[in-house]
Amino acid sequence: MIKKRAVYTVLALILAPFVGHAVTLPPLESNPTESMGVLIDTLSTSCAPLPTSLDDFSRAQLHDFYQPLAGALAWPNEATRVMLLEQVNQLADDGLSPTDYPIPSMPLDASPRLRACIDILTTHSYLQALHDLHYGRLSQQKLESVWRSSDMPVRPSAKVTIMPVAIANLSEPGLAFKAVRPSLVQYQQLRSAYAALRSRPLQSWQPIAAGPTLHPGQSDPRVPALRTRLNAEGYNTALTSGSVQTDTRFDPGTVAALRAFQARHGINDDGVLGTATLTELNVSPLTRREQLKVNLERLRWLADDLTQAQVAVNVAGAEVMLMQNGVDLWRKRTQVGRAERKTPLLVSRINRITLNPTWTVPPTILREDKLPAIRSDIGYLDKHQMNVYNHQGQRLNPHDIDWSKPGAIMLRQEAGVNNPLGRVVLRFDNPFSVYLHDTPSQRLFDRSPRVFSSGCVRVEAIQTLLTKILDADQMRTVQARLDSGKTSQYRLDQQLNLVMAYWTVEVDANGIIHYYPDMYDNDQKIITAQLLDK
Structure with a gap:
């Protein structure tokens, strides 16, 4: 409970700019529905500073969202705001950054005008989070363009998939996040693996030096380093700790461990240390973790198509x-x-x-x-x-x-x-x-x-x-x-x-x-785009 309260305190400090401009708000009109629409149209002056993600498309979404609410606030009580914040924080397990979806704090003495402004900004983060969770945060066509036959259905718009779910589950936002999160088994399994991986400290291993192709039974001064590397990731070489550091023979236990590594990295499991295997062994733990994050984004792009594929x-x-x-x-x-x-x-x-x-x-x-x-x-x-x-x-x-x-x-x-x-x-x-x-x-x-x-x-x-x-x-x-x-x-x-x-x-x-070699160097393009998105 103390940890959660600390998170809320830090978040409130980060988001303080959202709630510090009450004096700039215009008076609300007598018609509540009209007043919310006016406020959305004047956000750049009424609720500044705004997140850069709040563009014209987002304003149109906000109009669509608030229209059926007839002027009512979407987030009238703190309990639902806390539930929303918990769901946003859980997006970290999806490889998304919770800080991209700020939930402004609500002062106890907030005026009606300030409450309306904060409510709109909260809704924007809510809709943006649901959109990115379902469709992906980055542009698939810019990073990994896919040609689509004209007779293949395209993904329905956010107005069809996101908006009804968002409005229907305001009292329990967790249901909205569950509804839009890809149900694809591949995505769910990858999400669980990423959540477990990011909760642990990064492993550490040293690169293995280049050298001639190493076949089972041969001796090579790199074999102790190979054993250490395999053991670091849980591939048991079946040698004692002393032998790991001194025995230079490519023994059966180390060969078996290398074959297991190859089988999980899209390499023919022949137990031979060649160029392709060495390349995969020398990928850093941080890059491996980023690979999971990259592929969560890919599967958000692909989820509907893979679900319908034969x-x-x-x-x-x-x-x-x-x-x-x-x-x-x-x-x-x-x-x-x-x-x-x-x-x-x-x-x-x-x-x-x-x-x-x-x-x-x-x-x-x-x-x-x-x-x-x-x-x-x-x-x-x-x-x-x-x-x-x-x-x-x-x-x-x-x-x-x-x-x-x-x-x-x-x-x-x-x-x-x-x-x-x-x-x-x-x-x-x-x-x-x-x-x-x-x-x-x-x-x-x-x-x-x-x-x-x-x-x-x-x-x-x-x-x-x-x-x-x-x-x-x-x-x-x-x-x-x-x-x-x-x-x-x-x-x-x-x-x-x-x-x-x-x-x-x-x-x-x-x-x-299971990893596959990034044969076309596509992963790095997405990793770079994710970094630039910050």
């Missing part, structure tokens, strides 16, 4: 999953785009399947990869079963083409076991010419990180995926067409909602945190 791709984790009500039921590895040819983030619908596909080389790959290879050796076309076409679909003789200036041509690789698309392509509307597809490069699924494509998503065990999205009769039809070897299109009776997104942290049902 197929989702985590680009950072290089995984595809089948979803139902926001819960993944099945997942497999994928290969995604290299940093210079990133897999785009999008929301669309899988509407058809190409069986035994041919591959028309996309313009970027034609320009940057294929033309240099053909100029070096025109036999490249025969070796890769490629034919040349004009844009009217007429096949051309490659020896009649000036490959230094080939003009408007297309390269097409015929269907077959060596086709880069394998035997199956899942297609969906998008402007990037990307799709989910099979691949003959199965061995690359065992590499890490799995960034090998030019933007498309190569799916492991794609025929298993087909058996899960098609019923038995559909699958028999598809299998017969596959067996024919002929290229054909199979249209889905029911299209599948697809989300291709990017997140670098997940928490499983047991509370275990």
Whole structure:
């Protein structure tokens, strides 16, 4: 109780400017509803200083909020204000800063005009907190732009989702916060993990020096530091404290601990200390904690889409999953785009399947990869079963083409076991010419990180995926067409909602945190934006 009272005292001191300008308030009009509207319209002079977040959009929200109250105050008693303050403080567990939503203190002798002013400012913080908790505080499109198919529903506005909840739960604001907080299981588990992590002192570990790739059974002077690092995060190396500091052999216990670390950090758990593993080991405890905060913001952006998705791709984790009500039921590895040819983030619908596909080389790959290879050796076309076409679909003789200036041509690789698309392509509307597809490069699924494509998503065990999205009769039809070897299109009776997104942290049902390499360096952009938001 003493601690809570101290928090309120400090908060009152911080927010004192909100309550120190009663003399500037104009007289209230005789019509209470009209007077509240006038006060909202004159906030910049009547209730200064104002938070920078109180813009024209916020004023419009305040008008909408107070209209059904017919001039009454939203926060007439201290009890509900205390409950609101408790909910705002709990936003720290969501990775939001409670100080961004100040609740002004109410002097005991406040005049009616001052009470109205403070009530409006309190309501603004209330609505802003609910909005940021539901939609995210930062702009998704500015930081991690997502393309959306025109036939996919967009998130309803705050007027639809926030305002009715805010007004209906004024006497118990906790219910409003519960209603707008993302119910996505992934979000709830991540929030619990972040709350536990931020309540503890930051761990400390020293970076491990660079060096040659270290295989099990070898000796290396860095092994004691590796053991210390793994033990610091709870990966038991099974050696006594003395051996931890002196034994330079990469022993089985340390190998097992490293494999456990790799499995939780999106790295192939081969027990080998290579560049990718070393990079993840040397991420600081503070950055790890910030990663959780970043991904809470991401999941606020993605919550509605992931809840409605039937197929989702985590680009950072290089995984595809089948979803139902926001819960993944099945997942497999994928290969995604290299940093210079990133897999785009999008929301669309899988509407058809190409069986035994041919591959028309996309313009970027034609320009940057294929033309240099053909100029070096025109036999490249025969070796890769490629034919040349004009844009009217007429096949051309490659020896009649000036490959230094080939003009408007297309390269097409015929269907077959060596086709880069394998035997199956899942297609969906998008402007990037990307799709989910099979691949003959199965061995690359065992590499890490799995960034090998030019933007498309190569799916492991794609025929298993087909058996899960098609019923038995559909699958028999598809299998017969596959067996024919002929290229054909199979249209889905029911299209599948697809989300291709990017997140670098997940928490499983047991509370275990799993990290994925930030392959496109997106986390730092959001961390920087969060710092600049202060």
